[in-house]
Amino acid sequence: MVPPVFPAPDSAGPAPTSGIPTSPAPAGPSREQWPAVQEYAGAALGGPPTTGPTDRTAPAGPDRLGAGGSPDGPVSAPPDAAGPIAPAPRRRLPVVLAVVLLLVLAGVGVAVVRPGPVADWLGGAEDTRAEPAAPEPSPSAVLAGADPNAPEPTPDGVRAALDPLVRAAALGDRVNVSVADAVTGQSLFGRGADDGTVPASVTKLVTGVTVLAARGPGYRIPTRAVAGANPGEVVIVGGGDPTLAVDKNGFYPGAARLDDLARQVEQALGGAKPTKVIIDGSLYSGPGLEPGWDEDIPTGGYGSPITALMTDGARRDVPQAKRDHEAGNHAAVRVSEPDLTAGRAFARRLGLPNSAVSRGTAPIAGGDATAGAPGSELGKVESMPLMRLVDIMITDSDNIIAEALARQVALARDKPGSFVGAGAAMDEVAGELGLPADELSLADGSGLSRTNRISPSLLTDLITLAGNGSRPELAAIFGGLPVAAWSGTLGDRYETAGTEAGAGVVRAKTGTLSSVNAIAGLVTTKDGRLLTFAVLTDRVPGGSDPARVALDRIAATLASCGCR
Template identity: 60%
Template sequence: MVAVLASVLVLVAAAAGLAVVRPGPVAGWLGGADGGTPTADPPDPMPSPVLDGVTANAPMPTRAGVQAAVDPLVDPQRLGGRVNISVLDIATGEVLYERGPDALTVPASTTKLVTGLTVLAARGPGYRIPTRAVAGAQPGEVVLIGGGDPTLAMNATGSYPGAARLDQLAEQVKAALGGAVPTRVTVDSSLYSGPIYEPGWDSDIPTGGCGGPVMALMTDAARANPKNATGCTRRLNNPDIAAGQAFAKALGMPAAAVQGVARGTAPTGPGTPSADASGGSVVSTAPTATAAGPGPEGAMIAPGTELGQVQSPPMYRLVEFMLSDSENLIAEALARQVALARQQPASFAGGAAAVDAVLVELGLPEAESGLADGSGLSRTNRLTPSLLTDLIMLAAGGTRPELVGIFGGLPVAGWSGTLSHRFRSPAAGSAAGAGVVRAKTGTLSGVNAISGVVTTAEGRLLAFAILADQVPTDSSVAQPALDRIAGALASCGCR
């Protein structure tokens, strides 16, 4: 498992029995039929070697060697007085370096490693999130039900390749109605509860474009412009209404009806799912007496009857999307999937409680995690460096193959995702990490973090986590200081 993870990226979708081996950046990997079963896509052009340095039986670094490499680089002027670090050898689990390994620290977006691991454990890598349309309680009404898919697209020009599409759902509804045009669209985003912004988020997050309202129905992670597919960009204040309006337009409804889309609750009836014990869904077939409107050949359709459904890409791909570009709204959606799978409210509090519970189920220490959200935007989040390296060990160890999906989206130093522009300067002392560090970054004002895997110069694969939450400088100074530490692990045999 260790050799495979380090020599080439292997994504495992255990539920489908699928293994995908691709060398290219995440943005170019995600082929497959829109909203359906992924299909094989052409191989990407071969890049320069990435993570290809693992050697069978490579010599393991010593604690003294790693300490000699790392200690001089823990710079309080750049990183502050609280820099907590854990480094493990993945093949053996042996601790190679510790500095406050069990200290609860603000993790920023390295929280997403926890979210990714727990949703893969709770839902499985092949799970897909449905978005459904059902007959409403009033004649001519169609209800669009958000299932929590943050990658849902309006049409073929969405932000996420392979995403489920509202225009395709509209075609299903038209067929189910025998060509009759609905008179009203209602959106049901009631799957989520509680506040739409976490109380611990900084005040500028709702308007700064890196976060947005967390709702069960949205398109393109609530982006106002789907073409701005990465980074911070303007988010919609009412993404559920915008999704409903796009859906109504795709149904061919007149402009006044499109503008009249409103929130409501879907009626129960045939095709209405209820939670089952595993967190999936079971479709009710109980008939209802009230007719909602005409169907094919004049037949009446009972309220709650399913008229169509589209499904997200499989869970391991959603985890990839989240990790590669540190997409906060996808992270919050995935935390709520953990909550739903564990019969908790789909809220910030429910997601955090469920994530902590799944960590315990996986044998990870409960005392080393205290989360308030799934994205890491909250300053009240706490994780320890040793928890992060332990979960990387667990995912790489082979005993839980469904967890290997957290590696697929991890940015590669100097090449992809949030690390695409880091580890590139020889003068900065981190260039040795380019291509051999694969890690999740974390950034808030005063907080900088990085955690992932690195291959040493002699071919040994290590797990590492570096968390600094009293940073006195801005990220342009702190990030290179973190990168130098990871680069030192890459450049030395550390023996």
């Protein structure tokens, strides 16, 4: 039988002979290097290296759930402090060592085989754009896997190595930890492992897995235009695509475009001139801002009201946002009414002024199929496949994409497209996947909410599940997972004393709010054993920088010790 596959990360340029960058990682390639649709499975982390095309290496920068500073204010009412370190391992999620399924996505877009192992993650070639939409593919079986015979750490060895580190003063008095073997699923270390903890942006791992399970990696979010109830009215119906662009100069390369939709409308109307644009955002309900968000979220550059119709992640100045992104700053001024901004941009493409735009709902299509009949479709554009949106969400810690994907989980489960509906749906899907849903409580999909709770053990279970081949569509979460000292929110970490051993061999999602620091992902030990880990702390007494270093020392210790 073949052991699990944990896909290798996005590659970013030629690999040094050691496989780990010997000089600081570049600030980040052009955003046009963000990958087209990818196949996730490829070679195992312990298998022979392969060569893959150039992929996105997101600019390095701090992670305030999307890069930036940390907001002020304490964590609201966290649970009691964690209990004692678990003295013995427990088996939480059995791993089936079976033939691994490789997602064959030729019909969805360009195939990109992820390279591995960790020491050979870095390689490059030219970027390729996604092909037009096609039906969602079916998986097919291939043989691929890691070497399951690498020495496995022992619970006693891991405990001896980590016990002093998890007690670091910089982490505060509530540090919850789970470490497990990625091949067997065996728990190797637990400290408050089952306790719900404020996860910050690590929440996005749950969002990614649940949307991939609920919608599938090839699903594309539609934006439609239909004829209104009255002559001359065009209704643009938001489907929840946060990456929708106005034209070719949008923020997200490869995104669907309003100018394309406008051309379709003009062609469908056959010369008849529209007189009014109506915005239908009724797919979403409830408040646009989650009550658990800090007050500065709408103005701080990391969030905006969540609407079913928006362009460029609600960024106000796309050219400036692109320049800032290239420089490593993911914050951007956001518009206060994303749906109206998008609707007005669409109207301009139809030759109409802003005054011709209003909110409303699309009429229900009747039996008249004539072009221009109320409710008849005049055009449709579709987002990039979900697997690419998940990729961007995780690498860039993109909060707007995260909230849009969370609502897709709700819609797939026939729940309201709201914060409440999304939280309930993600909890439901997590339970269906066999994850401990009683250790999960989500108020949003991005992790901006301080009322979210996730246990470390749920995260290590989730990562194991995503990589063990039993649900191959879930492996898409690994494509954008940042690499220590190389990409994403880990690009400028693992460079200080006591953390260097993690460079290139730790891949993880990070999370930061004031008083909250978290990290969860994968690490390869010096003996070649792949482990999953999650460390969440929500009573950080000082600034986030010392806490980040303390977290990185934990992961680096797992990388450097055999722990036997």
